[in-house]
Amino acid sequence: MSPASLQSAQEAREEIEKVSSLVLAARRLMAKGALVDLFAIQERVAAICASVESMPREDGQALMEDLTGLIHRLDRLSSDISDQLFQMNGKPDGEG
Numbered sequence: 001m002s003p004a005s006l007q008s009a010q011e012a013r014e015e016i017e018k019v020s021s022l023v024l025a026a027r028r029l030m031a032k033g034a035l036v037d038l039f040a041i042q043e044r045v046a047a048i049c050a051s052v053e054s055m056p057r058e059d060g061q062a063l064m065e066d067l068t069g070l071i072h073r074l075d076r077l078s079s080d081i082s083d084q085l086f087q088m089n090g091k092p093d094g095e096g
Contacts, residue, residue: 009059012051016066019044023073030080038077045074 019041026036052060052067 009055009062012048012055012063013066015044015048015051016063016070019048020070020073023070023077027077027080030077030084045070 022041022044026038026041029036048067048070052063
């Protein structure tokens with residue numbers, strides 16, 4: 001997905017919802033012990049960010065609540081990854 005493909009705030013909002021669903025699915029799979037490739041999520045988040053940056057200010061601001069929700073979901077995914085690494089190594093992420 002390229003930034004140019006998200007022309008409107010509504011298209012960006014729909015993409016945010018899709019990425020949020022991917023994040024939730026990744027969390028569920030990880031909770032079951034599955035390995036999850038996060039590259040697609042990373043690419044799509046980058047495309048959303050680039051799209052919002054190129055939008056008129058008021059359109060981007062209209063997405064604030066949606067973007068904040070996505071950030072919180074990504075933070076929880078990050079926490080899940082850290083917890084999983086801790087369980088595997090017995091050390092918090094970044095130590096040793």
